[in-house]
Amino acid sequence: MAEGVLEQSYLEYFYYYPFQNGFLTFTLGFLFSLTVYHFLLYFQQKDTLYLYYSGYTFFIILSQLIHIPDGFLFQLLYPIEIVVNYPMVYTEAYYILYFVFAFKFLNVKEQFPKWHNTCFKILYVVIGFCVLKLVIYMFTGDYFYLDFGYLIFTVLMSILGIITYIPFFKMRSPVKYYLIIGSMILFVFSVISLVIYEGLEGAGMSIEAAYSILYTGYILENVLFSLGLGHKQKLILDERNRSQERLITQFKENEELRLKVQTQLEENVKAMEIKAEAERLKGLKTQYDKQLAELKLLALRSQMNPHFIFNSLNSIKRYIIDNDKEKAVYYMNKFAKLIRRILASTMEKESSLADELETMELYVNIENLRFNQEIAFSIQVDTEISPNGLKIPSLLLQPFLENAIWHGLSPKKNDMQLQIAIHKPSDSQIQIEIKDNGIGLLKSRKIKERKVHKNDSVGISLSRERLEHFSKKYSRKGTIKITDLYELQSNSSGTQVVITLPIKLKGIKKTP
Incomplete structure (x- = not known):
């Protein structure tokens, strides 16, 4: 008690x-x-x-x-x-x-x-x-x-x-x-x-x-x-761990896809060489030119090489390390979409102007990752042009954009501008103008001459040949003109590329 x-x-x-x-x-x-x-x-x-x-x-x-x-x-x-x-x-x-x-x-x-x-x-x-x-x-x-x-x-x-x-x-x-x-x-x-x-x-x-x-x-x-x-x-x-696992899985899938694409491209190249040689022996020069053009198209597409893929993934990896998962997923989706478009274009020699512009916008956005979004990129199309109704060679613009970014704009470090403008000078032609405010052709060549290792890109020369092959279906020929803006005006800098393409009249909206 x-x-x-x-x-x-x-x-x-x-x-x-x-x-x-x-x-x-x-x-x-x-x-x-x-x-x-x-x-x-x-x-x-x-x-x-x-x-x-x-x-x-x-x-x-x-x-x-x-x-x-x-x-x-x-x-x-x-x-x-x-x-x-x-x-x-x-x-x-x-x-x-x-x-x-x-x-x-x-x-x-x-x-x-x-x-x-x-x-x-x-x-x-x-x-x-x-x-x-x-x-x-x-x-x-x-x-x-x-x-x-x-x-x-x-x-x-x-x-x-x-x-x-x-x-x-x-x-x-x-x-x-x-x-x-x-x-x-x-x-x-x-x-x-x-x-x-x-x-x-x-x-x-x-x-x-x-x-x-x-x-x-x-x-x-x-x-x-x-x-x-x-x-x-x-x-x-x-x-965070799930996001990293998804990105790693996506990276592995992209790597497997890249290897598969490379293997397929190598097999296609070998097959095309054999076929071109056989037709050359038979004297079918026209068919030989066609197959050779397709072979060079594959070679141009292979310019999207592993270096570009790995550099892009490394830029995306930086957002993962910085724990910015929204940007990482955003740019990974853009990168995957670009790869899908490149793979799809290997099945077609031509694509619509709308698809080509969208693919180029994806490409510039991915490249812009390595420049911290410093490149101001814009696309202007005249209202009387219907991009969905026009056909152009697939990935025709990519080598020019790549040269503008890496040889013209990258030495500047700031105030980098890149523009695509599309006009219609006549009912049977359109002009695609690619202009940058980089260092220009003259300075770019001087820098290249000072380098010990000189890597000559064949992208532009292949683009000329492909454009020539594309123009055979039309009465007018396509042209490519590259100009240093300093030659036009001494106080300007940069490079201007003007690509003139023949078109069919149904690709143009009739003006009222």
Whole structure:
């Protein structure tokens, strides 16, 4: 019997006197550990979510320091007693930080941007009200402004809390339950502690028991918040790993596709050589020219060599390393689309002007990755031209764009411009103008002459031959003219390529 009474007295002592029995010190120590830990995580992860949470727990600690009766913290804070004399101000601060943390934790801005903006406008009004009443108190010294202002603040935050929780239940994130349950626990414990506080104070008894309930709510809530932060970090890491695995898988598939394409091209080249030789012996010169032109078309397409593929993938890999998965996936999709178009073009000698322009835009975008998007690229087509109704040799423009980028623009380092303009000088012709503001032909040749290893590209000469073969179906011949802009105007720099193509009249819209 005596043992039961003694045990009951211990429980009552723990429950009724948290300021004296160390429960308050334990709670503050627990919150301080969370504050320091998540503050350090902010510097490691560079995520402001941890900074908001550490600020939330820190201001909870400040709001309860006034209840420390003695001990190390009491002696430490006694000389600066003013720090602990504003518990209501600290309470307002941690309520505000709680809302900022909650919205960041659940990514409300991404899923419900309008709701996020509306709630934060209300929150800014509340913050302004808190600052105003604090300033008034500092000038007047009347504690009534803090006390009455805290009551208004409580009402405003309660209304904002009800409004805020509506989208929380609509979230698709599994971590929302940590926040919702943790907040509900603290709310319930706060209400219970307030009821006990009012009851004990009215009965003339010690009101410390109410704080025991509140501190228990603090501990349970922040245990759930900490678990939620850990769960959220795990979800982020899992998503990052899945993205990397997808990119690695895509890279392997592209590598296999590249090897397959190369093998197929080599087989096609050998087959075409044998066939061309056989027809040469039979004296079918016309057929020989056709097959030779197709062979050179394959050789031109092989200019999209492994170096371009690997350089492009390395540029995309940089976004993966920088953890910019959206850009990495965006440019990987562009790269995959370009490869598919190149493979599709190997089955056709000609493609529509619309498809050719789209393929060239993809190519320049991929090349532009290595220049940090410094190249300003544009395409202009006269309104009377229908790109879908015109046929041109596949990948005809690629060698000229490649030369413009690597020999004209890359030495400049800045203010790099590349333009494609398409005009109709007559009903039976169109002109494709490729112009850059690079260093020009003369300077490019001088740089090339100084190099020890000179790699002569055959892309442009093959393009001339292919254009000549393409023109045999028309009454007019196609031409390619390359001009250094310095020759046209001494204060200009860059290169202009004008490709004149014969067309059929049905490819042109009739002007009204």
